[in-house]
Amino acid sequence: MELRIIKYKISVIILILPFHNLAAANNEIFVNGFEEIPIPIVRFNLNDTGIIWAGNILTGNSSTCISDIAADQDCHQGRDANAATNSNADGHAGFSFTKLDINGNQLGSTATNWSCVQDNVTGLVWEVKTNAAGIHNRINTYQWGGITAIGRDHPARNGTYFDPSWNELVTNSNDNNFCGFADWRLPTIIELSSIVNKGTTTPAIDINYFPNTSSGIYWSSSPMAEFEDFARSVSFFLGDDTINMRNSSRLVRLVRSDQ
Amino acid sequence: MKLKLFLLTLLISPNLFAARICEDYITDEWPDHRYQIDSVSEVVTDMGTGLMWKRCSEGLSGGNCEIGVASTHGIGNALAIPAAINSTTGFAGHADWRLPNIEELRSIAAINCYRPAINEIAFPNTRSDLFWSSSPINFNDSNGWNINFSHGTDIPDNSGFNVLVRLVRTAD
Numbered sequence: 001m002e003l004r005i006i007k008y009k010i011s012v013i014i015l016i017l018p019f020h021n022l023a024a025a026n027n028e029i030f031v032n033g034f035e036e037i038p039i040p041i042v043r044f045n046l047n048d049t050g051i052i053w054a055g056n057i058l059t060g061n062s063s064t065c066i067s068d069i070a071a072d073q074d075c076h077q078g079r080d081a082n083a084a085t086n087s088n089a090d091g092h093a094g095f096s097f098t099k100l101d102i103n104g105n106q107l108g109s110t111a112t113n114w115s116c117v118q119d120n121v122t123g124l125v126w127e128v129k130t131n132a133a134g135i136h137n138r139i140n141t142y143q144w145g146g147i148t149a150i151g152r153d154h155p156a157r158n159g160t161y162f163d164p165s166w167n168e169l170v171t172n173s174n175d176n177n178f179c180g181f182a183d184w185r186l187p188t189i190i191e192l193s194s195i196v197n198k199g200t201t202t203p204a205i206d207i208n209y210f211p212n213t214s215s216g217i218y219w220s221s222s223p224m225a226e227f228e229d230f231a232r233s234v235s236f237f238l239g240d241d242t243i244n245m246r247n248s249s250r251l252v253r254l255v256r257s258d259q
Numbered sequence: 260m261k262l263k264l265f266l267l268t269l270l271i272s273p274n275l276f277a278a279r280i281c282e283d284y285i286t287d288e289w290p291d292h293r294y295q296i297d298s299v300s301e302v303v304t305d306m307g308t309g310l311m312w313k314r315c316s317e318g319l320s321g322g323n324c325e326i327g328v329a330s331t332h333g334i335g336n337a338l339a340i341p342a343a344i345n346s347t348t349g350f351a352g353h354a355d356w357r358l359p360n361i362e363e364l365r366s367i368a369a370i371n372c373y374r375p376a377i378n379e380i381a382f383p384n385t386r387s388d389l390f391w392s393s394s395p396i397n398f399n400d401s402n403g404w405n406i407n408f409s410h411g412t413d414i415p416d417n418s419g420f421n422v423l424v425r426l427v428r429t430a431d
Contacts, residue, residue, distance in 0.1 A: 038290060038292060039286075039287070039288065039290060041290075041292060041293045041306040041307055042307070043306065043307065043308075043309060044307055044308065045308075046308055046362050046363060046366060047362060048360065048362070049360050049361055049362055049394050051360075051394055051395065051397075053395070054395065055334070055395025055396070055400065055403060055418065056400075056418075057333070057334065057335035057418065058333075058335075058401060058418055058419050059400060059401040059418070060400050060401075061395055061396075061397070061400040069334075069335055069338055070339075070342070071338040071339050071341070071342040072338070072342070072357060072393075073338055073358070073393045073394075073395065074360045074361075074392070074393040074394040074395065077357060077360065077393070078360060150284075150285055150286055151282075151284035151285055151286075154283070154284035156282075156283050156284050157284040158282065158284060188286075188288075189370065190288075190365060190366065193362065193365060193413075194362065198361065198394060198396075198397065198404070199397060200397060201397050201398050204397075222285070222370060223282075223284070223285055224410070225280070225281070225282045225285055225370060225371060225372060225373045225376070225410070226280070226373045226374070226410060232370070232412075238397075238398050239397075240413055240414070240415065241412055241413050242412075243412065
């Protein structure tokens with residue numbers, strides 16, 4: 001009799017288990033023992049694109065925001081088009097940057113020696129690459145998947161997470177309190193795209209704030225969902241997001257945020 | 260793992276043809292609770308960016324965007340769509356609709372998933388295909404920026420190409 005009850009209990013558990021898995025597939029309860037805590041949605045601001053000129057219907061870009069398209073387009077809208085926010089004094093058009101020294105002190109826009117840039121729209125703080133030898137050097141490249149790569153510590157991760165990758169850069173920046181912060185990491189593809197100035201190319205970024213930027217490919221922390229041998233990156237040659245083999249050696253720029 | 264997720268997705272999906280696949284190991288920054296849905300007015304507000312979107316691609320309507328056929332347009336016509344709506348009836352009580360710029364459009368690409376890379380509760384019946392942004396392209400003056408919602412990547416496309424359209428406005 002007791003054995004029967006135990007059998008019954010086991011069969012109930014077995015019946016419930018598949019539903020548990022379904023919930024996991026919906027990202028709601030457990031994934032391989034990992035509790036999925038719902039991410040609180042915090043209001044955040046997007047950067048504008050940096051595009052302050054108009055395109056034509058079929059071919060040709062204008063040098064101004066007037067073209068043969070009567071309707072409004074990118075250059076008519078957002079921070080880049082707003083006189084209150086599009087001053088070039090704090091970065092191209094709608095971008096608003098503040099230079100920080102290696103201890104995190106804010107500097108004036110004409111400062112000639114700075115280590116990080118604070119983005120006043122998104123709230124992100126970015127590493128500035130240098131010509132000097134060392135971990136922040138502009139030509140250092142890394143295979144994808146080091147510390148802070150998304151999914152690196154998840155038991156159900158796909159594909160290879162290479163080491164040593166950018167581990168030394170992240171660890172030393174945090175240990176040294178680089179620019180006053182100890183939470184440096186690789187940016188997601190959305191974050192990395194946010195500092196692309198799509199109004200220009202080679203490189204597609206405001207070099208007055210981000211000197212020593214290569215027109216090459218910079219890794220994001222974001223994997224490519226369908227293709228586990230790939231991760232996401234931004235080519236600052238044209239400013240488009242690209243996918244690259246994780247085993248290829250690419251540039252990086254660290255970021256940190258309050259969340 | 261992928262196969263398991265794929266089979267599970269098939270099991271729980273009411274529509275076998277809309278088998279979006281998601282990877283648990285990639286952070287889901289686009290969960291359902293990020294989106295405030297008004298299925299009657301057919302708009303959704305992104306609590307992250309503060310942008311209000313039409314839930315349906317142009318050409319589609321209904322609470323599940325199940326009515327009609329998704330329409331495609333060259334960039335000139337695509338930019339004229341919100342202008343026409345704003346100067347006539349408006350939509351959902353608003354007359355400030357526009358085509359999103361490339362960064363706004365990227366913000367709804369849920370890259371933890373693919374085919375399509377978007378939250379389908381917020382944006383039902385979204386094709387895994389190209390959508391126009393309002394952003395022209397610097398390096399090729401006959402191109403504009405698209406997001407391909409198959410994987411959520413940006414891509415230059417010829418301005419004359421007929422591509423899907425989704426409208427946005429800055430919420431109050």
